[in-house]
Amino acid sequence: MTDVPSLRAALLDWYDAHARSLPWRASPGSEAKTDPYRVWLSEVMLQQTTVPHAAPYFERFTTRWPTVGDLAAVEDAELMAAWAGLGYYARARNLLACARAVAADHSGAFPQTEAELLALPGVGAYTAAAVAAIAFDRPANVVDGNVERVMSRLFAVETPLPAARPELRRLAALFVDDHRPGDWAQALMDLGSGVCRPRSPLCDQCPLAFGCEALKTGAPERYPLKTKKAERPHRRGHAYVLTDATGRVALVRRPDKGLLGGMAGLPTSDWGAAPDFAPPMEGDWRAAGSVEHVFTHFSLTLEVHVAEGQGDFLWTTAAEAAKALPTVFRKALERGLGAA
DNA sequence: GACACGTGGCT
């Protein structure tokens, strides 16, 4: 009933005419093979992250570290600072671990099979399949949020996410083929991102409209169905902006595990319902107002306090601190210094 | 399977 060859041909034709030009894609017409390092780096940066947000980071990383060997040699703190602002910081820790594993265990060359890629830190089912397909042109079932949405509409899947995931994966697998596997994966994702969008899909521009069950229902945007998410709790905390006589700021390095793990941060209280005000130094602490921040699974109000002092911290200029800090602390620092 | 894990843009 579903004409897989016709759908495949239609989407690949569409991709030949409409493929986006992206920094990590080989330029059209170029015979150069796509560099697996750049494919891997882009895929990790794009996990749960938009193209406009990731693109400048990709440019900076590939300029500073043109090969996986260069990346493997970077100090942890330098890498974490370069990732600051991109979010999901476990990705940065795993990125470094992966680069070092490729350098140490694979002679500096990315392995080409899905199974070997999957064994690398921070490389899951999606990224392993994407690198195998895009960098090495191997047939692989590349399933991300875009592909799930396209499949859920093409087949009008009534099961809500995340329960529908195995079924959507089986449907996507129907299209995996050794003809242009890398282009197929990217075509599906370009379609999902630009045409088969979550809201207001552009079905009149869709090369797969002729075979789309959701379009026949008259409400394609209803797919994929989703189960309602739990409500996001709210937490409070105190953040301490301690400066020395020269204006440098006291930072700490956060533990490797957990929220903002491995990142530089401001000293803070615990975060909870009514955290104690317990600054890291005695001193003349002044309230500097508060900042709001929203994480994936809770929102946060951070009361900012400022004082001058000394002590055993990572003392950093305000400009360097702003660059190395995750966004929540960058906001708190700006609030603290602005009020100082 | 459920949950932890960031951020910024869009509606």
Place this chain on the structure above:
DNA sequence: TAGCCAAGTGT
């Protein structure tokens, strides 16, 4: 505007 959403992975 408050929520939804983006090329997921690890535990």
